[in-house]
Amino acid sequence: MRRTYHYRVSGEMSLEIADKAGDGKFPELQGYFETRKRGEIFCHFAFLVVTPEEEFDVALAGPEFFSQRKDGIAFWLENRGGQLVHWSDGIPKKLFALQGFTWYYVDLRYSIDRGAYDLTIGQEGFSEALVSLRQQPNVTASPGSAVDKFSFVGDPYDDHSDVVYYVDDIRIAAGERLPEKPFAAPGRRQLFVDLLTPQEGESPARGAGKAGRRPAARRQRPGRPRPLSGPA
Amino acid sequence: MRLYRRLIALLESPRIETRRLAIQVLEVHTGQRKDFIPAAPEDLRAGPLEAWKRWLAEYEEAVS
Numbered sequence: 441m442r443r444t445y446h447y448r449v450s451g452e453m454s455l456e457i458a459d460k461a462g463d464g465k466f467p468e469l470q471g472y473f474e475t476r477k478r479g480e481i482f483c484h485f486a487f488l489v490v491t492p493e494e495e496f497d498v499a500l501a502g503p504e505f506f507s508q509r510k511d512g513i514a515f516w517l518e519n520r521g522g523q524l525v526h527w528s529d530g531i532p533k534k535l536f537a538l539q540g541f542t543w544y545y546v547d548l549r550y551s552i553d554r555g556a557y558d559l560t561i562g563q564e565g566f567s568e569a570l571v572s573l574r575q576q577p578n579v580t581a582s583p584g585s586a587v588d589k590f591s592f593v594g595d596p597y598d599d600h601s602d603v604v605y606y607v608d609d610i611r612i613a614a615g616e617r618l619p620e621k622p623f624a625a626p627g628r629r630q631l632f633v634d635l636l637t638p639q640e641g642e643s644p645a646r647g648a649g650k651a652g653r654r655p656a657a658r659r660q661r662p663g664r665p666r667p668l669s670g671p672a
Numbered sequence: 673m674r675l676y677r678r679l680i681a682l683l684e685s686p687r688i689e690t691r692r693l694a695i696q697v698l699e700v701h702t703g704q705r706k707d708f709i710p711a712a713p714e715d716l717r718a719g720p721l722e723a724w725k726r727w728l729a730e731y732e733e734a735v736s
């Protein structure tokens with residue numbers, strides 16, 4: 441993972457996230473903020489994928505990390521074989537087929553109290569949004585599911601991805617009360633991201649990672665039962 | 673998907689322990705119970721059971 445001048449939406453650089461299949465680890469950009477248990481969270485980011493067939497994931501999650509339970513993963517975008525999906529109510533719902541070397545602009549408005557979000561995705565060169573969804577249940581359809589972190593990652597499940605993608609213009613804000621018009625500024629304030637740390641996720645057998653960094657543990661893919669015995 | 677089909681079918685088991693185990697596994701994988709209470713009378717289980725069946729239909733359509 442590295443900053444790069446090559447592709448960017450604004451400013452001088454974007455962040456390149458690159459994974460390699462079979463290397464036993466995965467790249468991750470993870471940012472933390474004060475746990476929010478009520479109100480709304482607004483997220484905006486842009487991404488460009490060089491390898492549209494390769495898996496990557498974007499998530500907003502809470503104190504229970506990326507588990508599928510309340511206060512775990514709340515919002516989840518996944519690239520499945522070139523098809524971008526969002527996980528809502530435990531279902532991977534298709535959005536559209538990704539094109540390579542194209543900037544996509546994602547706007548998320550997540551209501552923690554309702555456990556639901558509005559999702560808008562635009563594409564460079566087009567004035568009309570590709571995606572405009574309202575009141576989508578969060579991953580586990582859990583009202584009140586708290587959030588405190590976001591994540592941009594390669595393949596944290598099967599180590600099969602050779603994805604290369606770029607992320608830019610990441611903005612996260614919180615608001616206790618919303619005006620009628622989405623994303624109007626009054627009352628919203630920028631969250632201070634307590635810790636923004638690029639990480640490399642390693643398999644549990646390789647140890648806990650570097651000092652000062654939270655290790656990014658490999659995750660369990662939904663729908664694939666883990667044996668009742670064995671490593672978590 | 674076969675796992676979900678089987679688990680949701682087991683929610684209709686006449687055995688409470690089977691229903692209890694099925695909903696526990698569903699909750700592990702989806703984070704949800706949809707208000708299904710294994711020990712509730714059959715008429716009170718009917719609504720949540722239908723919710724699971726609708727969910728399964730939506731899931732199958734989404735992944736097809």
